[in-house]
Amino acid sequence: MPADAPTLDQKPNADGGMTPASEGSGHGAREHRVPRWLRPWIPMGVLVVVWWVVTDLVLQKPRIYPTPQLVAGELGRILSGESPLGSTYAHAGATLARLLVAFLAAFVIGTVLGIVAGRVKSLFDFSNSLVWIGLAVPSVVWVFVFLVVFGIGDVVPVVALVVMLTTPVFLGSAEGAKAIDRELLEMAASYRADWRSRLRDLYLPAILPFMLANGRVAFALGIKVVIIAEVVGLPNGIGLLVKYWKDQLYMAPVVAWGVLLIVMGFVVDRWLFGYFEKRSLRRTGARVSVVSAE
């Protein structure tokens, strides 16, 4: 490069006093203009504005196409506990209890089976067809099948959820267990580690990142499936309320529940799984420095 040619690091710094981290690329400096925490909220804001314009100014049928204001009002009503079918908190509690029980069961079953299948190749091959059943059969089909088998009750959504959530957890854990370093396994064998120690000290920590990903996927899937199960045939739960309002052709509460579920999913994903992720990363020094460099 000739001596008088302008170089990138001679550019005036847009943020004034920004660290030289963005040296060598103009792109880097631009990224700092919007604070990181704000970034996910911008598309959300745009979406709400579009929603308001379309429903309030264009369609103007708030009963079927509810406006953001109407939905906000319904959110208030839900949070105050009021609904024509009894306390919203009781319904939400029933839904969450089903989700939690099924999620935990699926997580434990899927992880244990996944580790075994990941370590024993023939078992993994055998499980292939079952995995496809778990992945491909839609939730409504499971719910109908279990309704016939068990009748209306809490067993149906829980069993349907366990069947559906176990599959992704199983797959993730199996992949994680397959990827465990052979050299570490040999080391454990030469030091005669028993199965308990191998599980606790080697397998579980090794597949922890996979387990976190499994948890996230399974929980998000779980929210969707539990509502469908309740809509199809249960005497209570958020699904029942959603179905009630849909039958009244009054959509604002339906959307309001959707918003609440999004918020719940976000909170669980961000804070609960995020917390575990940070904790697990902190245990290995090198990765911490990568994280904190962000």
Add this chain to the structure above:
Amino acid sequence: MGEIELRNVSLSFPNPKSPEPNVVYENFSIKIEKGSFTFLLGPSGCGKSTFLNIINGLLTPTSADAVLVDGQDIRRHPELTRRMGYVFQGPRLLPWKTLRENVEFGLKGLGVQPKERWPELIEKYFAMAGLSKFMDHYPSQVSGGMQQRAAIVRAWVNEPEILLMDEPFSHLDEITAAELRSELVSLWAREEERRTIVFVTHNISEAAQMASDVVVLTPTPSQICYRRTIDIPWPRTSTDDAVFEIEKELRHVFAERAGVRV
């Protein structure tokens, strides 16, 4: 304890590329004296590491008259392998455990009793390895040389009568390796009742500097093509004339009997 003997051991693996199996050993016999620092030298792929795995019970030979440790066959007495320590080519530490926890993993696995002795053993051997200050660091927070030292501590802390070492210094830079070599020799030599160390390498100078016994193997199917005792006192340096003579001799052996020019 510490004497190792293999009698007529044969081992072959199925070869995916040909109907002929891959023969590593055919009627291979060897005896390793108690308290010796025996070096196994040989070209790559001649079954040196396999030998360690057979003694450690990680691999079962296709056939063998005997795989003896102190006169007892380890196939019938697998508990004998609990009195061995194994140092691998790489440190093979669990990255999510501190150095201390990694060493405890070895103690727990081999069932070293009583448990109350663990802290004392850990302190003692970490101090010997010069790692006292780093016991509570994670492997990723220390250098490669320190990781390998911790792996040696993990093997040594069980106070095994037999120590198996598979090219433990080959991945390290020369200065660190030289340091660890002399530390290992002094650790071994200073004890009244010396442990048996079986050390696998293809580094001839390493053998000349450290070994009390050298065994040279041919390419597979492996046979012993040369064996000698080296009675030069430790510490030895590579600039010692006597050590240099041994090194020269070993190079000749490699070229003439193992078919490898080095």
